[in-house]
Amino acid sequence: MPNTVVDIWGPISPGAPASYPSAPEPHEEWSLAGGTAWVFYSPLNRRQLVRPVILSDGFSGGSSNLDQLWNGLEENGEFRFISELHATGRDVIVLGYDDRTASITDNADTVIDCIRRALSERVGRSKLVVGGFSMGGLVTRYALAKMEQDPGLPDHETSLHLSYDTPHEGAWFPVSIQGFAHFATDKFGDDPVAGPVLRQFSALLNSPAAKQMARWHLQKVDDTAEAAPERVAFLQALEELGGWPRAVRKIGVASGVDTGTGNGVAPGATAVRGNGRTLLDTWLKTQARGDQEVARLQKAGEEPVLVRTNGLPEVDGAPGGLFSAPSPEGDPGNFGLAALLMTLLGNEVDADRIATSCFIPSISAVAAGDINGQEALYQPIAPDRSALDAFLCASRNEGHTRMTEELGAWIVNEIVSSS
Structure with missing residues (x-):
């Protein structure tokens, strides 16, 4: 590992x-x-x-x-x-x-x-x-x-x-995964097996390029997700x-x-849940609209940490390029990586889970609108909406x-x- x-x-x-x-x-x-x-x-x-x-x-x-x-x-x-x-x-x-x-x-x-x-x-x-x-x-x-x-x-x-x-209009890193990466790195960054990957993943999400690309960024687990400075x-x-x-x-x-057809990932669904030696009832959810708890994170022996969002659209299920789609070669997808890390930390992970999500919404890839809006994400893209001279989805x-x-x-x- x-x-x-x-x-x-x-x-x-x-x-x-x-x-x-x-x-x-x-x-x-x-x-x-x-x-x-x-x-x-x-x-x-x-x-x-x-x-x-x-x-x-x-x-x-x-x-x-x-x-x-x-x-x-x-x-x-x-x-x-x-x-x-x-x-x-x-x-x-x-x-x-x-x-x-x-x-x-x-x-x-x-x-x-x-x-x-x-x-x-x-x-x-x-x-x-x-x-x-x-x-x-x-x-x-x-x-x-x-x-x-x-x-x-x-x-x-x-x-x-x-x-x-x-x-062009921003990338989507699920806030629940950002929160988990920072939380797990803080709590288990010295773990001999999972620690190196946790530190790398957290640093990647907080890198200059990631902060510039991400439409919503979470610097620390208890921060508010918003555009980074x-x-x-x-x-x-x-x-x-x-x-x-x-x-x-x-x-x-x-x-x-x-x-405008999404990828089938339901909003507000539990994407991954782990429980065991180091984590207690820790779960990540896909993004839904409104005030939402997108993650519950708890190290054994400590109080839980909740990650909340408000006003974000249902980006995980939006039409667009998928974040590291699972493959026969073993690539786990983004939520799948969280499941893998939970397992490496000595926990059982629910078999019923979601592996991946949208990474680059289609309207972002063809510069056809702000990914802020639910309707814009899920409506057909007309050629005259794009800043490009020509595009293909x-x-x-x-x-x-x-x-x-x-x-x-x-x-x-x-x-x-x-x-």
């Missing part, structure tokens, strides 16, 4: 990143300020950078891992995204970060460095395509907008920005840059549906950023048609 890696870009994986199949050797590796770019030339371009597509990693713990990224883009889904781009003559630059939990604005400087390098290496005058997955779409969005507004920066020479299940400051900084890059076509996809609620033929092929077609 000490090797468990809490991973938001893809699954929560019971194994070290090295357990992913090895990626092919990149043709070039660029060392950047704050990150690394792995360059894969199209076979059609004779190892020259002719039509660059920069794809940014997103939010997770630690540094970017090429094997993991390659697996998500080429091997783990049903659509070989890089291979399809190569077949159209596009060269793919996979952009990773030294710290995926760092501030979006800090990692945006790494994007700018990558764009500079791509422009200097490019043969010909083809415009760039720049974008990313999950938070990577936000980092690249900010970077391009900054390059347009800052006279000290060069022209980004980019024609298209793409985002894949990006939290870091999110407020980030949104203000983005607005000062115009909100979006202006000189590019903006496209995006959502891993959730646009029909999945035909069913998929795992967050899962590469599917439906979404991947649409992006490839958009890239080709935009050139």
Whole structure:
């Protein structure tokens, strides 16, 4: 268990990143300020950078891992995204970060460095395509907008920005899980088995990037869930840059549906309950509207701690990309991780439980409205509501950023048609 890696870009994986199949050797590796770019030339371009597509990693713990990224883009889904781009003559630059939990604005400087390098290496005058997955779409969005507004920066020479299940209007970390992570870390952070994962998970939720992305954040178990000051400051900084890059076509996809149909997670349901050696009747509930107790947390021998919310919509069941959807490989989902940790702490967990929930609501991924409102979350998304020039939502609620033929092929077609 000490090797468990809490991973938001893809699954929560019971194994070290090295357990992913090895990626092919990149043709070039660029060392950047704050990150690394792995360059894969199209076979059609004779190892020259002719039509660059920069794809940014997103939010997770630690540094970017090429094997993991390659697996998500080429091997783990049903659509070989890089291979399809190569077949159209596009060269793919996979952009990773030294710290995926760092501030979006800090990692945006790494994007700018990558764009500079791509422009200097490019043969010909083809415009760039720049974008990313999950938070990577936000980092690249900010970077391009900054390059347009800052006279000290060069022209980004980019024609298209793409985002894949990006939290343009905020991400959802269930408040009950945030509360449990902080509570359990405080009470059991020194546990030799569960302690390392608890500390990592709590730190991940309180990282600069998580605070900027999360629509509702809980710093400590007894705090009120609200937008963190870091999110407020980030949104203000983005607005000062115009909100979006202006000189590019903006496209995006959502891993959730646009029909308003939820994922089936009922509001106010008990997602996980544990009881035993270290916990007494400890449970987490899915989010409902109104004044609600979303978690009861009790260490044996101590008084219970209650986590409450008020005025939040039913986000756990909303249409959107699912947080680490459970899989045959053993990825437990977010509520499933809480169940796993309760078990490792020496408790029995009820067999009847909910594993996962919405992570990026569809309206957030296609920039079509504030996720604050119940009606907005659950109504069909009309094209004229989106800040994007074009978007596609999945035909069913998929795992967050899962590469599917439906979404991947649409992006490839958009890239080709935009050139």
